[in-house]
Amino acid sequence: MPANGSPTATPRDATPDLSRPPSALGRAVQLGLDIDGVQRQITHYEQVLSVLRRQQENWAAGARGEQDVVQVLVGMDDARWHVLPDRRWPGTRRANIDVILVGHGGVFVIDVKNWREATVEDGRLLRGDADASDHLVKLTDQTVAVEDVLIAAGLPPTEVVAMLVLAGRRNIRHQLGRIVLLGEQDLARDLARRGARLSPELVERVKEELDQGCPPMPRDDPPPLSLPATPTPARPAASTPRRGRRPVNGAGAGAGRPAASAPRPLPAATQAEQEELFSRDELWQELLDAAGREPIEGWMTWLHPTQARLTSRTYSGPARIRGAAGTGKTVVALHRAKYLAARGERVLFTTLVKSLGPVYRALMARMAPEHVDRIEFMNVHTVAKRCLEESGETRPYDEKAAGTCFWRAWAQVGQHSELARLGLPLDYWKEEVFVVIKSRGLTDAEQYARLSRVGRSTPLQPVHRRAVWALFERYEKLREERRVLDGGDLLRLARDHVRAQSDAGGRRRYDAVIVDEVQDLGCVAVQLLHACVGDRPGGLLLVGDGQQTIYPGGFTLAEAGISVVGRSTVLTRNYRNRENIVRYAQAVVGDDSFDDLDGVQERGRREVEVVQHGGEVHEAAVADRAAQEAALCAHLTRLHTERDARFGDMAVLAPTNAEAATWLRVLLRNRIPAVSLECYEGGGNPSVKVGTYHRSKSLDFTHVALPDRNLFPPPRQPSESDDGYRERLRLERRQLFVAITRARDTLWAGVRPNPNDARPA
Incomplete structure (x- = not known):
């Protein structure tokens, strides 16, 4: 657990009933409500706003003479929604918050205004000709105060939404900073679109914290309101909560009853009894279990309470x-x-792999549909291309042409040098030029001669380094003759352009840059992203793990000119993988040390607290490829038919593109729905995902199958040197480790004889 804060919140999508698996998650609003549930909520919200509007004239709230929010407490048919009217503003003595709406859709701080003349111009809220921004500031401050109260309940700040609702208006929706401006008749649709995000237990815990931190204002109660009856659909009896514990505040056996007509603090004895009945740890476990029952896209956005402060x-x-x-x-x-993004900042979320951008965007659309358009999701090379378009660079970025230049350079220089006698594959020298030299932006031979080759363990003597530099210079000459840019040029020129703009006093292009899987980027790429925000507070966040480096080469943050001293957090709890899968994965890389961007070698077997116990690892011994195809397809089919597992939560991963394409054809031929990871965009695709170990990076799956597990890494080649073999082995073991750790609940590994073993001596 991070040492920087106490346990806090859990954002969740769609956990309306912890006692049974959800039935239609991700369909109607992609957040876990079936069609009938959505219609009931829309009807109910319309009734609530109708009552609020009718009663506005009955309540005065301050010297401004405006209509106040109607004070109501609404009971849903399943006790999952509560309207908390006229609550004390935390930190003040007499100021109030008009309405706090609490339920499975989240927490909403709502202010209703009867302003017929309200308009929005150029991002400013106007009431007639007058600037009404002071109302936005007040509502924002109220929302922040509610956030602070709910930290102890385990709710992250991002789950508290500020809404300014214009009574009697429709077809209005604006995002003003972190505040959503809505027409009254648009509110129901907006709330329903958010779906079920909080479990019943968390809703009740939030309500208790609000009763303590935002108690009702001490004044006479308003006359009781008469609300239209909400239709109550037939529901099966609630099942017994786990471990035989009684339901808490209407969840479980209490579901289906209307809520009380007014909020009442529980007697001290009842509160103590509640604490005994359902501890915080048990609540978190319930949330974790419920998250595990969701489609995998919902799981990939689940945040544990202990991490919410981050x-x-x-x-x-x-x-x-x-x-x-x-x-x-x-x-x-x-x-x-x-x-x-909720605070109005311009955010870039980036990584190396191009296909992850659409996946991240789809996940964000589930989490925060109102803020997703404020965040740019693109890989680092796309960022660099945009920068070069601004700079007026006309030379094309062409990796294929650059590769041709390299092989010509090798034929002219490399194959006649000392490099050809080291027993290393030709791709090794291409990586040395592209990854070690160009991704660091080296410009002269002396820099390379002194360089600590992070991520490369094969030693190179001075004669070898001189030969590499000669190869590099010949490649650069051929590339410049063709007037093309490679990836290293693209990133370096973009970095220099952004730095020049900043030095000239230009506005930074982003307020914040978040870099995922930073260990797979090169030094120049990280320098480019750093230049986009500089050292501004909270501007650059680097996320990653050196043990999961799946590409050759490396760098240190010191090389990149970035210091995170005092601003680095280490996460030590594994929430994704069940224990048996963690142990199986650790056995692959446990003996391999690694560098984590700081130039210090760390041991492979790490101390990790595993939260989820159990897990299945099955190594299936098969006689040949045909038998493996039959066994793997039978395994996926059994998961689907006997365990009710979703095909969309499964993955088949292979080390190469060719093998992945083969397995995609195998699944389709056996009438198992399947899609390539290259086409997957995170939108709840109901098919088995098939792709490479590399393409699976940053993704989660409930069930993973690894055919030919025992054949990767491949055995040593006759021409391969000892040093080259050891370096390749460590890299490929990390790639296998990444593939294994994509599995949450089950891992199937095919084991078949190596066809090369049958060759005559």
Whole structure:
């Protein structure tokens, strides 16, 4: 657990009933409500706003002479929604908050205004010709105060939404800073679109904290209101909560009853009894279990309460979040982006792999549909291309042409040098030029001669380094003759352009940049992203883990000119993988040390607290490829038919693109719905995902199958040197480790004889 704060919140999507699996998650509003449930909520919200509007004239709230929010307490048919009227504003003695709406859709601080002349111009709220921004400031301050109260309840700040509702108006929706401006008749649709985000237990805990931190204002109660009856659909009897405990505040056996007509604090004895009946740890476990029952896209946005403070932490400069696989780094990063966007900041969320951008965007659309358009999701090379378009660079970025130039350079220089006698594959020298030299932006031979080759363990003598530099210079000459740019040029030129703009006093292009899987980027790429925000407080957040580096080469943050001293957090709890899968994965890399961007070698077997016990790891011994195809397809089919597992929560992963394409054809031929990870965009696709170990980076799956598990890493080649083999083995073991740790609940590993073993000696 991070040492920077006490346990806090849990954002959740769709956990309306912890006692049984949800039936239609991700369909009607992609957040876990079936069609009938959505219609009931829309009808109910319309009734609530109708009552609020009718009663506005009965309540005065301050010297401004405006109509106040109607004070109501509404009971839903399943006791999942509560309207808390006229609550004390925390930190003040007499000021009040008009209405707090609490329920499975979240927490909403609502102010209703009877302003017929309200308009929005150029992002400013006007009442007639007068600037009404002071009302926005007040509502924002109220919302922040409610956030602070709810930290102890385990709710992250991003789940508290400020709404200014214009009574009697429709077709109005504006985002003014962190405040949503809505017409009354638009409110029901907006709330329903958010779906079910909080479990019944968390709703009740939030309500208790609000009763303590935002108690009812001490004044006479208003006359009771008569609300239209909400239709109550037939519901099956609630099942017994786990471990035989009684339901808490209407959940379980109490579901289906209307809520009380007015909020009443519980007697001390009842509160103490509640604490005994359902502890915080048990609540968190219930939330974790409920998250595990969701489609995998919902799981990938689930934040554990102990990590919630990280999403809103204040940093004085560049910061870093690191930790072992499964510790929730990417989830924290996504919630951090949501938090910053909700405050009006321009956010870039980036990584190396191009296909992850659409996935991240789809996940954010589930979490925060109102803020997703404020965040740019693109890989670092797309960022660089945009920068070069601004600079007027005309040379094309062409990796294929650059590759041709390299092989010509090798034929002219490399194959006749000392490099050809080291027993290393030709791709090794291409990586040395592209990854070690160009991704660091080296410009002369002396820099390379002194360079600590982070991530490369094969030693190179001075004669070898001189030969590499000669190869590099010939490649550069050929590339410049063709007037093309490679990836290193693209990033370097973009970095220099952004730095020049900043030095000239230009406005930074982003307020915040969040870099996921930073360990897979090069030094120049990270310098480019750093230049986009500089050292401004909270501007740059680097997220990643050196043990999951799946590409050759590396760098240190010191090389990049970035310091995160005092602003680095290490996550040590694995929430994703069940224990048996964690142990299986650790056995792969446990003996391999690694560098985590600081130049210090760390041991492979790390101390990780595993939250989820159990898990299945099944190694299936098969006689040949045909038998493996039959066994794997039978395994996926059994998961689907006997365990009611979703095909969309499964993945088949292979080490190469060719093998992944083969397995995609196998699944389709056996009438198992399947889709390539290259086409997956995180939108709840109901098909088995098939792709490479590399393409699966940053993704989670409930069930993973790894065919030919025992054949990767491949055995040593006859021409391969000892040093080259050891370096390749460590890299490929990390790639296998990443693939294994994509599995949450089950891992199937195919084991078949190596066809090369049958070759005659």
